[in-house]
Amino acid sequence: MTETSPPAPAAARLTCPSCGAEVTDAERFCEACGAPLSPTTEAVTVVETGAESPVELSRPVGATAVTATPEPAAAPxxxxxxxxxxxxxxxxxxxxxxxxxxxHYVEQPAAWVAAVCDRGVRHHRNEDATAVAADPEPGSRAVLVVCDGxxxxxxxxVAALAGARxxxxxxxxxxxxxxGVTASRAAALAQSFGVASAQANEAVIANTAADSDNAASCTFAAAVLEGELVVFGTVGDSRVYWLPDAGAGDPLQLSVDDSMAQVRIEMGVDRVEAENGPQAHAITKWLGRDSTDVVPRTxxxxxxxxGWLMVCSDGLWNYCSDAGELQALVxxxxxxxxxxxxxxAAALVDWANAQGGRDNISVALARHA
Structure with a gap:
């Protein structure tokens, strides 16, 4: 039986074991150095009807990697x-x-769900972020989120990671x-994506310096798998794909990009030409202080x-955009x-890096059996 550790005393000063910066007991990454942490509590946002703002609760989780030791570990x-x-x-x-x-970090909340997020080859830092969750029972319920800064x-x-979480x-x-009716469940979940996008936008803004002339911004792509039902929502050009096993059905790009490439596609331009043309990756919607529309397409x-439910950033689909080609690659x-x-997921990230890795790469997967 797994036992949870008790919360740290209120007076204890929690520090990152890598750099010694002060952290909270719910953080998964140190905001100072980016080191992964194992929180003693997990923040869960509960939106209550009629409330002016969401109520944030905490619940205990497993082992603790954050300690109250003030001495930072030596840098590698x-x-x-x-x-x-x-x-x-x-x-x-x-x-x-x-x-x-x-x-480069990985997440695997359950045996059937995982995510890998990587800097890529050419960028000097990783501005992608993933945040995933899952119930233990395979195929029961999973949440996949990708934000591309x-x-x-x-x-x-920093802002993309805060938004994804x-x-x-x-x-x-x-x-x-x-x-009990699938259509009712889908409609209810679709509404929650509007709340999720709005809350992610608030998190991005909260992690933007007030005097910044170039406010932090990111895309948003998320999917919830509940049994046989998938509900998804996106802002920007990170994507959601459904990739059935070979011979089991047609692969689908579920999401529609908010980008100049998509504008050109809707004007009749060939997909390959549009996705490789001038300003192809210029997005027309995003999260951030200077955004005027954060309502997701759902x-x-x-x-x-x-098959596989996939949420990914353009660091992967840059090299394999078509759903059929992506199905074959998987x-x-x-x-x-x-x-x-x-x-x-790790092998798909490696594959994208082998193609040139010109962008950060995020791949989140959930298995539907």
Whole structure:
């Protein structure tokens, strides 16, 4: 039987074990250095009808990696030359920027759900973010969220991570209980995506400096899998795909981008040409202080076959946009990795990096059997 650790005393000062910065007991990553943490409580946002703002609760979770020890751990050596990494994050010998734990991290809340988020090859930091949750029983209920920080905006890496977590917590709490009809459940869940996007937007704004002339911004893509029902919502050009097993049905890109490429596609331009043309990745909707519309496009699908629900950033679909081609890539990759979603997601990230890795890469997967 797993036992949960009791919450830390209120007077204790919790610090990141990597850099010594002060953290809270619900944080999953240190905002100072990006190191992953194991929280003692998990924040869950519960939206109450008629309330002026969401009520945030905490519930105990498992083991604690955050300690009250004030002494920070020594920084790991430079991966390029083995030299000492300075306080500014650069090697004091060769000047290489040290790789942060935020550059590559994985999540696997249950055996059938996983996400991998990676910096890629060309970017100097990882501005993508994932946040996933799942019930233990395979195929029962999963929440997948990806936010892709806009690289031209300030602090989008921090803001995207905050936005993804906030949206995940809203969708975790949004269970359409008591609604036996699939259409009713789908409609209720679709409404929760509007709340999730709004809360994610607030989180992005909260992590934007008030005097910033280039406000942090990011995309938003999320999906909830409940048994055979998938409900999804997006803002920007991160995507949701349904990829049934080979021969079990037609693969689908469920989401529709908010981008200049999509505008051109709707004008009749060939998809490949539009997605590779000028300003193809310029988004027309986003989350952030300077956004005028954060209402997501939503939709739903009842699944009829086994397969993979995928939420990903353009770091993956840049190289494999078509749903049929992506289905084939996943099938070929799974033949090597096996059915576990974590090595499968990791292999897909590796594949994108092998194609050039010109952007940050996020892949979140849930298995429907």
């Amino acid at each position: 050596p430079c991966t390029s030359c083995g030299g000492v990494v300075g306080e500014d994050g650069y090697c004091t010998t060769c000047g290489t920027l040290a790789r942060s734990p935020r550059d 806009v690289s031209t905006s300030t602090d989008s890496d 906030s949206a995940r917590d809203v969708l975790v709490a949004a269970r359409a209980t008591g609604l 939709g739903s699908l009842t699944l009829q076959a086994p 099938a070929a990759t799974q033949a090597t990795t096996g059915p576990d979603p974590l090595p499968l």
